[in-house]
Amino acid sequence: MFEQFMAFLPSILFIVKGSIVTLKYSIxxxxxxxxxxxxxxxxxxxxxxxxxxxxxxxxxxxxxxxxLIQLSIIYFGLPIVIGVKLGVFxxxxxxxxxxxxxxxxxxxxxxxxxxxxxxxxxxxxxxIPEALMMKDIILPQAIRTILPSLVxxxxxxxxxxxxxxxxxxMDLTKRAQLVSAETFxxxxxxxxxxxxxxxxxxxxxxxxxxLEKRLSK
Amino acid sequence: xxxxxxxxKKYNENYAVKDISLNFSANETICIIGSSGxxxxxxxxxxxxxxxxxxGQIFINNxxxxxxxxxRLCLKIGMVFQNFNLFPHLNVLxxxxxxxxxxxxxxxxxxxxxxxxxxxxxxxxxxxxxxPKDLSGGQKxxxxxxxxxxxxxEIMLFDEPTSALDPEIIKDIIEAISLLKAQMTMIxxxxxxxxxxxxxxxxxxMDHGLILADHSNKEFFEKPRSHRARLFLExxxxxT
Numbered sequence: 001m002f003e004q005f006m007a008f009l010p011s012i013l014f015i016v017k018g019s020i021v022t023l024k025y026s027i028x029x030x031x032x033x034x035x036x037x038x039x040x041x042x043x044x045x046x047x048x049x050x051x052x053x054x055x056x057x058x059x060x061x062x063x064x065x066x067x068l069i070q071l072s073i074i075y076f077g078l079p080i081v082i083g084v085k086l087g088v089f090x091x092x093x094x095x096x097x098x099x100x101x102x103x104x105x106x107x108x109x110x111x112x113x114x115x116x117x118x119x120x121x122x123x124x125x126x127x128i129p130e131a132l133m134m135k136d137i138i139l140p141q142a143i144r145t146i147l148p149s150l151v152x153x154x155x156x157x158x159x160x161x162x163x164x165x166x167x168x169x170m171d172l173t174k175r176a177q178l179v180s181a182e183t184f185x186x187x188x189x190x191x192x193x194x195x196x197x198x199x200x201x202x203x204x205x206x207x208x209x210x211l212e213k214r215l216s217k
Numbered sequence: 218x219x220x221x222x223x224x225x226k227k228y229n230e231n232y233a234v235k236d237i238s239l240n241f242s243a244n245e246t247i248c249i250i251g252s253s254g255x256x257x258x259x260x261x262x263x264x265x266x267x268x269x270x271x272x273g274q275i276f277i278n279n280x281x282x283x284x285x286x287x288x289r290l291c292l293k294i295g296m297v298f299q300n301f302n303l304f305p306h307l308n309v310l311x312x313x314x315x316x317x318x319x320x321x322x323x324x325x326x327x328x329x330x331x332x333x334x335x336x337x338x339x340x341x342x343x344x345x346x347x348x349p350k351d352l353s354g355g356q357k358x359x360x361x362x363x364x365x366x367x368x369x370x371e372i373m374l375f376d377e378p379t380s381a382l383d384p385e386i387i388k389d390i391i392e393a394i395s396l397l398k399a400q401m402t403m404i405x406x407x408x409x410x411x412x413x414x415x416x417x418x419x420x421x422x423m424d425h426g427l428i429l430a431d432h433s434n435k436e437f438f439e440k441p442r443s444h445r446a447r448l449f450l451e452x453x454x455x456x457t
Contacts, residue, residue: 116300116302118298118300118302119302119304121267121302122296122298122302122303122304123316124267125265125267125291125294125295125296125365126315126316126320126364126365126368127288127291127292127320127321127368128315128316128319129320132319132320136319137304137315140306141304141305141306
């Protein structure tokens with residue numbers, strides 16, 4: 001039993017190392033997603049109809065189609081249309097960020113709407129321009145209510161980033177598949193991958209709880 | 218100082234404010250009273266463009282208020298709200314200095330000095346570093362008044378400044394307003410009659426979006442001419 005385990009150990013390490021790849025994709029994408037999301041959310045609460053229309057359209061497209069298709073279009077489709085071949089990494093980050101932006105924008109829009117109307121009025125009465133008001137007055141107050149949903153989005157992204165294995169990135173999922181194929185063992189490698197995802201998400205949830213506590217002080 | 222000409226504000230098909238023309242002279246303290254839904258807050262909020270009037274014109278120092286010059290003209294107008302609307306994530310000092318420094322480009326050290334002077338004048342010098350949640354209602358409202366005073370306004374608008382306060386704290390606000398009296402034009406919307414009687418020079422009584430009475434303080438309380446105003450005074454008589 002022990003010998004069997006020792007024989008399998010290098011494979012376990014090989015799979016677990018995929019966590020770094022998975023984390024890299026999800027964290028970078030959630031950061032870009034946040035930037036896109038904030039931008040779209042501000043468009044969504046703007047007074048200009050065309051801007052709202054654009055932001056709503058963007059969200060409906062990215063929420064209404066599978067991420068796998070979006071990634072395929074960006075990685076396989078774009079080279080045909082515009083003749084630029086994106087690398088696996090760029091294609092993955094672009095697809096995940098654009099997709100995540102759509103979800104994050106809805107989270108932030110709800111957060112902005114949760115801030116008391118009086119705050120907007122006070123800012124207006126004090127002559128604070130809209131952009132400054134959003135950045136310094138409204139968003140800092142919204143962040144408290146939206147933090148749990150943002151963490152949820154990061155967790156989703158960690159799991160959904162498994163799709164990147166389809167275009168050949170050596171993430172957790174891909175590594176588990178490789179080991180499975182090599183050893184004809186389809187149980188243990190997948191179990192190792194599942195445990196790695198689970199632990200990653202557990203750590204992130206704990207960190208988020210701590211952050212939430214600090215913010216609510 | 219301020220001239221309103223035929224101000225109307227419609228929500229859907231209902232008039233909140235109907236055809237109101239008024240003149241406010243410099244350094245006058247005016248209370249607009251009336252029951253809730255009488256349109257008094259809406260009228261006040263039209264003056265600094267928090268609400269855009271459906272029709273009619275507003276002149277501030279003979280300059281017509283439009284959405285273009287709104288920002289410049291409204292610098293002369295400070296506003297205090299019923300629920301204070303302090304920024305909860307900024308401390309008292311930053312609440313006062315945020316807009317002058319970041320939006321109006323004033324120097325930090327000058328602005329902070331000015332803020333500290335104001336806070337001292339209103340008995341808040343111990344509270345510089347406190348956050349709004351640690352202040353009492355009366356303190357919050359005084360901070361809100363100081364914040365509105367940071368731009369040296371010529372006009373102060375008060376929207377129900379005492380409604381969210383306990384009765385025993387209202388004298389704080391009366392004192393604060395007395396400090397400013399005759400130094401600027403103050404327009405105070407309130408349904409607190411005793412308060413109106415104590416602080417105002419002139420009383421405007423509104424009902425259903427119309428002005429039913431516009432008299433000097435003395436005249437209004439001693440011999441109210443309008444029947445509605447008399448009824449209103451009699452109804453609230455036992456509360457005052």
